[in-house]
Amino acid sequence: MDIARVDQIIDRYGADESYLIQVLLDIQTENNWLPHEALERVAERLRVPLSRILHIATFYKAFSTVPKGRHRIHVCMGTACHVRGAQRVLDAVQEATGIKPGETDLELKFSLETVNCLGCCALGPVMEIDGKTYGKMTPAETAEALRNHD
Amino acid sequence: MERLHSPAELEAFRKAVLTDRAPDQPCITLCAGSACHACGCNDVAEAVRVELAKQGLADRVHLRLTGCHGFCERGPILVIQPESVCYFQLTAADVPEIIEKTVKAGERVERLLYVDPDSGDPLAREDEIPFYKHQQRIVFGSNGSIDPKSIEDYVAIGGYSALAKALSEMTPEQVLDEVKRANLRGRGGGGFPAGIKWEGTRNAPDPVKYVVVNADEGDPGAYMDRSLLEGNPHAVLEGLILGAYAVGAHEGYVYVRQEYPLAVENVTLAIQKAEELGLLGDDILGSGFSFRVKVHRGAGAFVCGESTALMTALEGRVGEPRPKYIRSNVRGLWNRPTVLNNVETWANVPLIIQNGADWFTRIGTETSSGTKIFSIVGKITNTGLVEVPMGMPLRDIVYKIGGGIPGGKRLKAVQTGGPSGGCLPEHMLDLPVGFDELTQAGSMMGSGGMIVMDEDTCMVDVARYFIEFLTDESCGKCVPCREGLRQMLAILTRICRGEGRDGDLEILEDLSVVAKEAALCGLGKSAPNPFLSTLRYFRDEYEAHIREKRCPALSCKDLIAFHIDPDRCRACGRCRRKCPAEAISGAKNVIHQIDQDLCTKCGTCLEVCPERFGAVRKISGEPVPPPLPEDQRTVRARG
Numbered sequence: 001m002d003i004a005r006v007d008q009i010i011d012r013y014g015a016d017e018s019y020l021i022q023v024l025l026d027i028q029t030e031n032n033w034l035p036h037e038a039l040e041r042v043a044e045r046l047r048v049p050l051s052r053i054l055h056i057a058t059f060y061k062a063f064s065t066v067p068k069g070r071h072r073i074h075v076c077m078g079t080a081c082h083v084r085g086a087q088r089v090l091d092a093v094q095e096a097t098g099i100k101p102g103e104t105d106l107e108l109k110f111s112l113e114t115v116n117c118l119g120c121c122a123l124g125p126v127m128e129i130d131g132k133t134y135g136k137m138t139p140a141e142t143a144e145a146l147r148n149h150d
Numbered sequence: 151m152e153r154l155h156s157p158a159e160l161e162a163f164r165k166a167v168l169t170d171r172a173p174d175q176p177c178i179t180l181c182a183g184s185a186c187h188a189c190g191c192n193d194v195a196e197a198v199r200v201e202l203a204k205q206g207l208a209d210r211v212h213l214r215l216t217g218c219h220g221f222c223e224r225g226p227i228l229v230i231q232p233e234s235v236c237y238f239q240l241t242a243a244d245v246p247e248i249i250e251k252t253v254k255a256g257e258r259v260e261r262l263l264y265v266d267p268d269s270g271d272p273l274a275r276e277d278e279i280p281f282y283k284h285q286q287r288i289v290f291g292s293n294g295s296i297d298p299k300s301i302e303d304y305v306a307i308g309g310y311s312a313l314a315k316a317l318s319e320m321t322p323e324q325v326l327d328e329v330k331r332a333n334l335r336g337r338g339g340g341g342f343p344a345g346i347k348w349e350g351t352r353n354a355p356d357p358v359k360y361v362v363v364n365a366d367e368g369d370p371g372a373y374m375d376r377s378l379l380e381g382n383p384h385a386v387l388e389g390l391i392l393g394a395y396a397v398g399a400h401e402g403y404v405y406v407r408q409e410y411p412l413a414v415e416n417v418t419l420a421i422q423k424a425e426e427l428g429l430l431g432d433d434i435l436g437s438g439f440s441f442r443v444k445v446h447r448g449a450g451a452f453v454c455g456e457s458t459a460l461m462t463a464l465e466g467r468v469g470e471p472r473p474k475y476i477r478s479n480v481r482g483l484w485n486r487p488t489v490l491n492n493v494e495t496w497a498n499v500p501l502i503i504q505n506g507a508d509w510f511t512r513i514g515t516e517t518s519s520g521t522k523i524f525s526i527v528g529k530i531t532n533t534g535l536v537e538v539p540m541g542m543p544l545r546d547i548v549y550k551i552g553g554g555i556p557g558g559k560r561l562k563a564v565q566t567g568g569p570s571g572g573c574l575p576e577h578m579l580d581l582p583v584g585f586d587e588l589t590q591a592g593s594m595m596g597s598g599g600m601i602v603m604d605e606d607t608c609m610v611d612v613a614r615y616f617i618e619f620l621t622d623e624s625c626g627k628c629v630p631c632r633e634g635l636r637q638m639l640a641i642l643t644r645i646c647r648g649e650g651r652d653g654d655l656e657i658l659e660d661l662s663v664v665a666k667e668a669a670l671c672g673l674g675k676s677a678p679n680p681f682l683s684t685l686r687y688f689r690d691e692y693e694a695h696i697r698e699k700r701c702p703a704l705s706c707k708d709l710i711a712f713h714i715d716p717d718r719c720r721a722c723g724r725c726r727r728k729c730p731a732e733a734i735s736g737a738k739n740v741i742h743q744i745d746q747d748l749c750t751k752c753g754t755c756l757e758v759c760p761e762r763f764g765a766v767r768k769i770s771g772e773p774v775p776p777p778l779p780e781d782q783r784t785v786r787a788r789g
Contacts, residue, residue: 021449061449061450079599095730116368121222122223126188138754143730
């Protein structure tokens, strides 16, 4: 990620230390992950130790310190989806992609995450691919939905 | 927009907004909440725009995209005003007919109406449909009639008049007193009286104070705060300003999960619009009172819903809770007195100030005043958000509003209170919902998640699920939670795998006691609740898992097997073709069989087996019948 762009994001918050998490969220949103150089720059500009930034970057779920795949799969494991068979959907995704939650495949095609409620409980079990919601999934439909991505 | 300098100017502005709007002008409201969004409401909205333009109606008929209406099961939802005709589960293709018949000719499109499940009659109006009829939507009701992006819409329905009233007619003490008398209890979890919390902050000597909206809604299966903040952000904001006025704060924060982008967008816009109108900022409505609000996006950590953890997160650090020798209303954000309430609590405040504490306490029960919004989800016919007066029996919520359990199944339990709550069995359904009633029954109100479970739900697995969730979300600061939950999870996982041992339940109980007594924050203290409540009401299920290696709900994968009944299989081949593991053998006229070594127990065969055959069944606690010899596998003609 371009350091000048990181600077722009930092400037948006007036390089105020209390906005550290907001700065990291903006970098994550734009770049899909947090490259080390970007974090070093944030540390320097906000005058925060890098160790504290890494603590934050590994504590919160929104952040990733490794690159993510082209397609991001979110399988909802919220309670409503759980009682409607979310585990079976997750199993089907793992079967089809060969990756576990939190992982990205070697071709950087898919990244798989579980989330704890997408707020679409009426559609459970639900998964999301690149922000598009797929509702009332069965294992067979799950595999089908994944097949349409390359 | 011109800045308003006094309550009188606000009234004049309201009049101007209302005069601009002819009350009988047709208006199409379309739910654009998150669930309807996922069902394709955008396509429907586009179709409405195109069709209105095509028919030359664009000037005469207004299209309004609103927040969540609550009836998520039937989205996308379209309501035509002023007649309040509701259409459900629309697609873009239905739009031309609706415009042609209902908007132009005033007729109804029968096939898109809600059909009463008892009488079979089509019901057109919201107030006739059982899902809505039994609710009392004082907080949530406005969602369906306003565009959350328009401050004019909120003002038109009387918005900010409570603020004007407080600033012009009431002292901060009177506002505080009103909220105290209303006995408004926190809608986010603990049910702590908001007025008493506010009073502590007001009386704290520090001159710098803060007020915070907790919109870090993390309970899986609960999304009422999201829908309120997305659908009616000004109500929350108005409540926050009133709270700031009462306690003497001049700065406030909205802490909202970044997973809720629409909520972030709408509340940010609402703040901007309120600032433009002079309802936020310096000298609000000429009263001399100044107050500013910032939005802070949460980066995803369940523990940040805990007050002290949320405050450390707001300071830009890792969200870990701290011991509460001194409460956060006295020493909170940046060590200043801080009032933190959740979205729904704040949204109740304008109603209390506007209508008075006596009005509020007339709703609900003696110890739990007002209404509560629940998200009723899981194995329920009408998934959605419902607002009911406190004290309504669970049974009425599940059956009258929720429409009961789908597929003719039996209700087993209702889980309330999220991961900190508990499961209530069928025989406790007559329990009135209230803060104290639920706590006494071993569960809690929590933020209002209500997950309905039927006979197919394994209660041991439910406990394991919640403990797994909390193990993952534990911040790791204190030992009872970090280590204790991990051990509980290990044992519960073993039990679900059929590797439970005698003495497991006793160890689980011991670990529960330690976490309850010694954990640092509410997350750890309440973490054992899902286990303890399921053990209290469903001990037999635990024992079946441990002693008989049997899952009575036929749900735990390691304890079940799928089997094709040779007498029922007609060799149609569906299961064989759909099986993702290619574990099913068979051919035309050859009875199908599942290779138990290859089977991944995904359940697809059971789902696709035609109902009239019903050949696939799940078994648990008994050996799988041996495969048929090859010479007996031919399907015999039924005779």
